[in-house]
Amino acid sequence: MHDVVIAGAGPVGLFLACELRLADLSVLVLEQAEDPHSPLKQLPFGMRGLSVPTIEAFYRRGLLDDLAASQHAKNALGRSSASTPHWMQLPRRSGGHFAGIQFYEDNIDTAKWPYRLQNPASAGMAIAMEDIESVLAVRASAMGVEIRRGCGVEGFEQSDDGVTIRAGNETFRGRWLVGCDGGRSIVRKAGGFEFVGTEPEFTGYSVEVEMADPDKLVPGRHYTPTGMYTYQPPGTVAMVDFDGGAFHRTQPITLEHVQSVLRHISGTDVTVTALKLAATWTDRAFQATAYRNGRVLLAGDAAHVHSPLGGQGLNLGFGDAMNLGWKLAATIRGDAPDGLLDSYYVERHPLGSQILDWSRAQVAIMRPSRSSRALEAIMRDLIETRDGATYFAERVWGVSLRYDLGGSHPLVGRSAPDFELVDGTKLGDHLRNGKGLLLDFDPVRPLQALAEHWVGRVVYLASDAKEKLGLSAVLLRPDGFIAWASDAVPDQAEVMQAASRWFKASSRSPAG
CATH class of the missing domain: 3.50.50.60 (FAD/NAD(P)-binding domain)
Structure with missing residues (x-):
């Protein structure tokens, strides 16, 4: 199994x-x-x-x-x-x-x-x-x-x-x-x-064609009285036909059909001479x-x-x-x-x-x-x-992505900044193992004993950084999102409470 x-x-x-x-x-x-x-x-x-x-x-x-x-x-x-x-x-x-x-x-x-x-x-x-x-x-x-x-x-x-x-x-x-x-x-x-x-409003087309008269189409994206098309020379075309999604996966996509839709959307009498690749899609949500x-x-x-x-x-x-x-x-x-x-x-x-x-x-x-x-x-x-x-x-x-993880610090729930540590490594270098990370910027009062509550799941890292953004310490989930952060001297009980949502305490006794 x-x-x-x-x-x-x-x-x-x-x-x-x-x-x-x-x-x-x-x-x-x-x-x-x-x-x-x-x-x-x-x-x-x-x-x-x-x-x-x-x-x-x-x-x-x-x-x-x-x-x-x-x-x-x-x-x-x-x-x-x-x-x-x-x-x-x-x-x-x-x-x-x-x-x-x-x-x-x-x-x-x-x-x-x-x-x-x-x-x-x-x-x-x-x-x-x-x-x-x-x-x-x-x-x-x-x-x-x-x-x-x-x-x-x-x-x-x-x-x-x-x-x-x-x-x-x-x-x-x-x-x-x-x-x-x-x-x-x-x-x-x-x-x-x-x-x-919601059901679809349109059938979208992505096609690669050859045309007898490609100059009749203007490169770029264009809204028209009958839909929208994007043309990238020499023959890449995307089109949107507001037909309620009627053509999507209902019948074969032929050269004649593509030419008909392209003429309808672009308002030109462009002639398609070869259909090299075609696919349809919709706005079904x-x-x-x-x-x-x-x-x-x-x-x-x-x-x-x-x-x-x-x-x-x-x-x-x-x-x-x-x-x-x-x-x-x-x-x-x-x-x-x-x-x-x-x-x-x-x-x-x-x-x-x-x-x-x-x-x-x-x-x-x-x-x-x-x-x-x-x-x-x-x-x-x-x-x-x-x-x-x-x-x-x-x-x-996706810069605004933030999970609602509780906590008062504005960084909690956000993707962690990529701190550059004093040894030249970046924070991202320390997340390749898929484990959580307790990053302590002040090793004078280490939090290592806390990390041992989640041994095997949270790595403790004590290091200064070139730019700390005013932070004292942060706890990261394995996906790199911040579960807890502090600008002041960390309250160990606060760290434990925040971590308990993401890491079950180990049966192994902490070392301090």
Whole structure:
């Protein structure tokens, strides 16, 4: 029997598997597709923007260098030949967009984020889905994760002590099952999870075409009286047709259909001569009302689906995996405080709900109506202000992410600043083992005895730092979020009380 069986070898499932292996759990990943490669995971359609929390998670687990190396190797081999995205060709450096309305880095007031220190996540990152999956698959395999491709979950039965999973002609046993198997999740459906939300308003198209007269289309993103399209020469087109999602996965995508929709949306008589690649998508926005049913859990698109506008979905899934991994591991080991696994839903469900509404708000601006064009004009004015650009950066980049963990310090619940310690290491270097961390900036009155209450789960680190932001000590959860922080001489009882929510006290007696 495996400790955890994960359905789905996409980025979220693979990242979760790596998190669980940090705790020495046995992990099996079952994936329906035999071949992980797909043109839709490659550039240009496979481009994904990684948010600050995602990049920080990769950095803290030592994966960021692997991703950068993968990109460098591909560039050296000449495999990243796709045209530069239109938003990267702008005279000002784009920080992102909301429904296609760009905000710019020179307008963002980073002084409003006083607890952020420079780290690798500060620069942002755009990378192909194929590269992300490849790096995670290599890391998972190296860590001892068993990945079975061409073996998708078809059903399961759970009992008090485990889950029996059917996949093809085989049966597998796991103490827990996690569905990371996408928006049409078999695990979610078979597990009886309620999935609620709003039906689609449009069919979106991502196509690669050849045209007899491409000059009839203007590069960039354009709202029209009949929809929206984005054109990147020589033949990459994204379109939104407000048909209620009628065409999505209902019939084959033909050259004639793509030409008809493109003419309808663009208002031109452009002629498509070849259809090289095509996919559809919608703005359907649904979310599971629970992320756990007994020994079955959901993460990523299995727990929430929405339009790909703004690239928030993948980042939301990585956040699920980073949050769930250490909590599920502690539960399986038997050293989780009461309610720890339930906090996965408590912390992540509200964020999923916010992202779904963020997606819906963008759709409202994109509608081909006079009121939406008026709303777009107002939004453009607001996003061009310094406060407006800063607000949208906070939301799109994930800088404003904060869990409600109690405590009075403004850092509690936020991602930890990447302190540079006096020995030249950074805080992120000390989080690769997946354990909590008690960072004490004043070794004159060490807190080491406290850390021994959670031996094996919390690492004690006494060190001064080049910039302490006025802090005396901080306690980090394994995911790098701050559970407790103090500017004054620490109250040891306060530390113990805060830690008890995240780390069960060890039976081993403290040393002092």
